[in-house]
Amino acid sequence: MNDKIKQDNIEFEKKNYQNALNCLNQVHKNEYGYKFSLIVKLDSFMRLKKYDEALKIIDLIIEESPHIEIFWAEKVRCHLFLNEDAKALDALKELEKLCGDEDKEGFVRIARFYSILNENDKVIENCDNALKVDENYLPALYEKMLATSFLKDEKMIDDISEYILNASDNDLLSMLPVIMINLFSEKYEKALDLIENCELGEIDEEHRQLLKGAVYKRICDDLNAQIMLSEKVDLDVRDAVRLMLEFKETGKDHGEFNGVEYYIF
Template sequence: MDSKINRGRIEFNNENYEKALNYFDAVDEDDEDYDYVLIFKITCLMELERYDKALFIIESLLKEEPADELLLYEKIRCHIALSEKVEAMETLKNFERIIAKDNKQMILDVARFYKVLGEFKKALRFCNLALSVDEDFEEALYEKSLVAIALNNDDIINNCADKLLTMVDEDKYIVIHVFLLKMYSGRLRDCVDIIDDYGGKFENDICEMLKTVVFNQLCEKLDVNVHLIEEGDVSVSEAIELLFDYERNGIKYGIINDVGFVIM
């Protein structure tokens, strides 16, 4: 292999894309590894945000291999970076036609592209297709929840959160994501239950912080606050329950821990 290619690869691996590109540019077109070099050049140009030049190479290669998944994938990325939505959509349609129907990762990539392009209903459809291949595909559930937020569909958000919650044993930080989804969809009681059921996975101060978030959200939702008539010790958890009682039953005042309170 040409020494320029080897040097280029070393710089490429060290993420010195400008230097790598200089070496790759010096490779002759009649070199037997020239097509191999072009793939590296595409990546270098994209890392350097020279999308128009990367696109020129990609399109020249696609003339020979019009169904190359990698080239089509990168072509979509270039069009998106260049704000060429029409061209991106056209290429994306070609891409989705050639990918394997059981390739959940590629299907999810299609969903992500549609989301970036603002085609949220199409993004949702491909999230569901990826999940039909693997119902426990965590990445697809995350992506589906983000698409549902864009669509303002609280039911889908909540369903994604419930499914993700079954995977907490594998990754404790799923709890935070689920908490945020429940918060966004207005399931504040679920938020409290999540903290109570899974709070042992985190430090106490994190749990208190999350409960404070719930308390503030309830105050904002109900347009009230909890006021103590005298000094006393009332926890955030207890204050939250007072607000839930107010929401359900309209209880505006009473005594808790021997301290009088008023909700107004």
């Protein structure tokens, strides 16, 4: 192999990416190993966050080999890092054309790019393509759920939650994405149901209680309000959430619960 490329490998392994580039810049187009040097130059530019320079390499490679998905994906990434959303979208459309009908991982990768660009309909479309290949493919279900939460499509959120429940182990760690989506979609009691009914798995009871507390904190933050009690007593999180939901729906901001007066400020 070209001695310059050998030296580049040494520098690259040491994470001296600028030194690696200095070696590679001495490799000329007609020399053995030139194409390999372009790949390493691209990787070095990406690690140095020199996305403009990386794009020059990517465009050279795509011009010669336009059907390799990874370089279109890197092109999308570079344009995103440079805040060039329109160019990223154009490159993403080309990447989408190259995705094989059975490539569920590829569809999810594309969906994630569309998610960054806030193209939620396209996120769902590509997740659905992945789910045609594998209806229980969790990465696609998670991405689709995130997109539907932005669209505030409650029926679709419920449908996907059900799919994830059926496809996942019934433990808190597996259910955490579903819990969080329901929480951010203001389905506080549904989030509590999931927390209370899931098996602990790798999470202990203390963390279950912390998650329940997070549900109450979230509703307090959403309503910019909190409950005050006339006496120091324990109030179950579910009861507190129900009082807050009643306040949200009817405006009732005080009353008595289990013999104790409460006020919502």
